[in-house]
Amino acid sequence: MSNHNPTGNDTEGPKADTLNQVRQALDDSTELPGPLRSQLRQARHQVLKARQHRRRHHAPLWYGVAASFTLAALIGLLWPGDLAEQDASEDMLWAMAELEEDEWTLVQELEFVYWLSEQPHEALDVEKRPDDQPG
Amino acid sequence: MNDERLDDFLASVEARAFRMARLATRNDADALDIVQDAMMKLATRYGDRPDNQWRPLFYRIMEHRILDWHRREAVRNRWQFWRRGPDDEQADPGDVDQASDQGTGNPHAALEFERAGAAILEAIEALPVKQQQCFLLRHWEGLSVQETADIMGVNAGSVKTHAHRALQKLATIIEQQGHE
Numbered sequence: 324m325s326n327h328n329p330t331g332n333d334t335e336g337p338k339a340d341t342l343n344q345v346r347q348a349l350d351d352s353t354e355l356p357g358p359l360r361s362q363l364r365q366a367r368h369q370v371l372k373a374r375q376h377r378r379r380h381h382a383p384l385w386y387g388v389a390a391s392f393t394l395a396a397l398i399g400l401l402w403p404g405d406l407a408e409q410d411a412s413e414d415m416l417w418a419m420a421e422l423e424e425d426e427w428t429l430v431q432e433l434e435f436v437y438w439l440s441e442q443p444h445e446a447l448d449v450e451k452r453p454d455d456q457p458g
Numbered sequence: 459m460n461d462e463r464l465d466d467f468l469a470s471v472e473a474r475a476f477r478m479a480r481l482a483t484r485n486d487a488d489a490l491d492i493v494q495d496a497m498m499k500l501a502t503r504y505g506d507r508p509d510n511q512w513r514p515l516f517y518r519i520m521e522h523r524i525l526d527w528h529r530r531e532a533v534r535n536r537w538q539f540w541r542r543g544p545d546d547e548q549a550d551p552g553d554v555d556q557a558s559d560q561g562t563g564n565p566h567a568a569l570e571f572e573r574a575g576a577a578i579l580e581a582i583e584a585l586p587v588k589q590q591q592c593f594l595l596r597h598w599e600g601l602s603v604q605e606t607a608d609i610m611g612v613n614a615g616s617v618k619t620h621a622h623r624a625l626q627k628l629a630t631i632i633e634q635q636g637h638e
Binding site: 338341342344345346347348349351352353354355359360362363364366367369370371373374375377 | 461464465468469472473474476477486490493494497498501502505575578579582594597598625628629632
C-alpha cells in the first residue's frame with residue numbers, strides 16, 4: 324500500500340475509485356522480481372560505500388585546511404607586538420642617520436641638558452671649583 | 459548512525475523509485491541507472507542534510523534524471539529519423555511531453571505487468587512524461603501540490619492540470635476496461 328495519503332480536493336468525488344485502483348496497481352508493481360531487487364540492493368550498498376569512501380578521503384583535507392587556519396591565526400596573534408617594537412627601533416635609527424651636522428649637535432646638547440637635569444644638586448655643588456667662589 | 463538512516467530511507471524508496479523510472483523509460487537498465495544516480499547524488503551531496511529533506515530532494519534528483527533521459531532520447535530519435543528518412547518514421551517522441559513507443563516486449567516485464575494491473579500500468583506508461591510524473595508524485599507518492607511543483611520545477615497550477623488530465627485519461631481507460 325501507499326505510504327502517504329494524498330490530500331486535496333482534486334482526489335475527491337467519483338475519481339476516488341479510479342485513484343484507488345491505480346494506486347493498487349502501482350503498489351503491486353513494486354513487488355519486483357528477485358534479480359531486480361538484488362540489483363537495487365547492490366546499487367544502494369555501492370552508494371553507501373562511495374559515501375563512506377568520500378568522507379574518509381575528504382577528512383584529511385579538512386584537517387589540513389583547519390590546521391593551516393589555526394597556524395595563521397596564531398601567527399597573527401603573536402607577532403604584531405614584536406613587530407611593532409622592532410619597527411619603532413628601526414624608525415629611530417633611520418631618523419638619527421638622516422640628521423644634519425648642526426641638528427646632531429643640537430640633539431647632543433639636548434641630551435646633555437637632559438642628563439644634567441637628572442643629576443642630584445649635591446653632586447653639582449662638589450664639582451664647583453673653589454676659585455670660582457666670590458672673595 | 460546517519461548512514462544507517464540513509465540506508466533505511468533508500469531501502470524504503472528504491473522499489474517505488476524504480477517503478478517510477480521504469481514507467482518513464484520503459485527500460486529496466488535505464489530505470490536502474492536513474493535510481494542509482496539519484497541515490498548516489500543524494501548520499502554524497504545531501505546525505506548530511508536532515509532526514510526530512512531527503513524525500514523531496516531524492517525525487518527532485520530523480521525527476522531531473524528522468525527529464526534528462528527523455529531529452530537524450532528525443533535527440534537520439536531525431537538523429538535516427540534523419541538517418542532513416544521520413545518514410546521509415548515510426549513514432550517520434552521528440553517532445554518531452556509526448557508519449558513515446560510502447561513496451562519493450564520483455565517477457566519478464568510482460569508477466570509482471572499481467573500480475574499488477576497491466577492495463578493500468580500501460581496506460582500510465584503511455585501518458586506524456588510530465589503528466590505521468592506529476593500524477594505519480596501527487597497521487598502515488600502523496601506529495602502536496604506545492605512539493606510536486608517544486609520537484610518538477612513548474613507552478614502549482616500546472617501540477618493540478620497535469621495530474622487532473624492524467625487522472626481523466628486513466629479513468630477513461632479503466633471505465634473502458636469495465637465495459638469489455
